[in-house]
Amino acid sequence: MLATAATLTVSAAQAAGDLNVICSADVVICEQLQGDFEAKHDIKVNMVRLSSGESYAKIRAEARNPKTDIWWGGTGDPHLQAASEGLTEKYESEKLGELHAWAQLQAASSGHRTVGVYAGALGWGYNTDILKDKGIAEPGCWADLLKPELKGEVQVANPNSSGTAYTALASLVQIMGEDEAFEYLKKLNDNVSQYTKSGSAPVKAAARGETGLGIVFMHDAIAQAASGFPVKAIAPCEGTGYEIGSMSIVKGAKNMDNAKIWYDWALTPEVQSRMKDAKSFQLPSNKAAEVPPEAPKFEDIKLIDYDFATYGNPETRKRLLERWDNEIGAIAN
Template sequence: MKTKLLAAVTGMLMMVGSAQALTVYTSVDEENASAILKAFTESTGVKVDMVFLSSGPAMSRIEAEANRPQADVWFGAPSENHILAAERGLVEPYVSANAGDLTDEFKDANGNWHAIYTNPLALGVRTDLLESRGAPVPASWEDLKNEAYKGLIQMPSPQSSGTAYAVILTLTQLWGEDAAFEYMKALNPNIQTYTQSGTAPSGALGVGETPIALQFSPGFLKLVDEGFPVKVVFPSEGVGYEVAAMSILKGANNLDDAKKLVDWMTSAEGQEQLAAAKTYFLPIRSDVSAGEGIPTLKDIKLVSYDPSFASDNRQRLVDRWVDEVLGQ
């Protein structure tokens, strides 16, 4: 009798274990993450428990839970964050069967992370507001120094935003570090405010609080799609871009389903959900369309930078920005 009872209890535990939801810490915004992960569940049958955490808090929580992981996958945050997580021994390497369909900047050779989507930096311009001031529409980074834009530009602060740090990396790659900082010092009088959030400038653009905003492109593409008088400008010298990535966490309790998420997200089916859900994110696969009216990566002059350099030099470059640009 005891043997039968033990077998029954063991069987019930196995059933509970097999039905365990995949726990995902997402640093993709909640609305878009929900849409993407819902499509994953509908396609695979894998249930997902999602917890939203921005990049910094996510890293801190994953480190604090390293000895007893509470999540299976970190979904979102720039690739340099995942590189740092791998260096700290927080991820479980896995090379997806789809890795061969991705270019090198969208995957780690050892399987420590795979990309989810990419977004270039862009300017969002309220053409109606500039026209009312008799000011031209900027086409380049250099154009932004025009005195006609004094106090009219919003961009995020590198102190709190990975988007703004991408601006520093882009300008450094284009002109060298010293010249990049001289440019940012010259641009400073034209900055209306440095926002805490990386997506706040597009919100301000939408309500007419500012005529020029700088951030990654999705917020601007959404405004255009919604009918706002907004032009999306990719500065002619070239723009950096974010690579939002995902990694399986070391000690994941649901490793098999974590691998399924990586495989699905890097597949054509998973990438097509970016357009289907109107995320305005650009796909990482060349065989998947970004959606009607959204530019492809081939249409934009992209500036690449080494994610390892980005990870290793972040604090130093942000500190320099605070001292030389904000503190001038």
């Protein structure tokens, strides 16, 4: 009996403790994940919400003394960058075989230092009331966002802090060519009222009537529409990029065992099927997870063959962000 009691005590000790999580998704889904995990495990979650770019910067700055155990969500490019720099831990979950090919490819391309947890296409959401009142036609293409009647009506995030905006930058480079994309962004700047820190902030501003249109992932626009706001999501006619929202364990994590427990748990269909309850309409990575009916389906969107390896490369990312700072940030309104 004493031996059994000792064994149970050790198991409980291993399952208990803390877990330090960075969540790079909307605060509602972050809080839902935290609550659901704590309800199922004897582990206290200390969570901070940061955008993808901020998360990468924090993990990189703390590399010698990690204060984060696991990074959940946010665009895959900075996750891949962290993986290439050895900032994240190699881990192959037993759930890997249950995932869609795009999520497994994300894991394989990173040397299993990150994995796809959801996916979503880039586009924009516009306030139907504002555009109707101003007599502005629905913008269906990237080219339409340059029209003079949209002056002061466009918001997009800063790609230095936002994974959404970096995906937009990298997508335009792949669609148009790099020089042409930067010429486009210079013209678009004439219509941009604000470069936000958070990737989803522009469409939230559109929902509140503070701006006409926000360049965001389409599921963020649909979340606003599902909340009753007059917002419509658009997939650009020329084609668009997409994200593979990812998850990574931080190398040297102080709560490594608990990080792996979260990692395996977050890949289950039960957890991913709950995303819609937080009005999160991405495509889940587990093939058995329930896909929200509102979620933008890839087969209905003209997607580019987004080059995650190239645009998740640290040198490519650094060069594009420096060019954005010099040519767009320097003239930003």
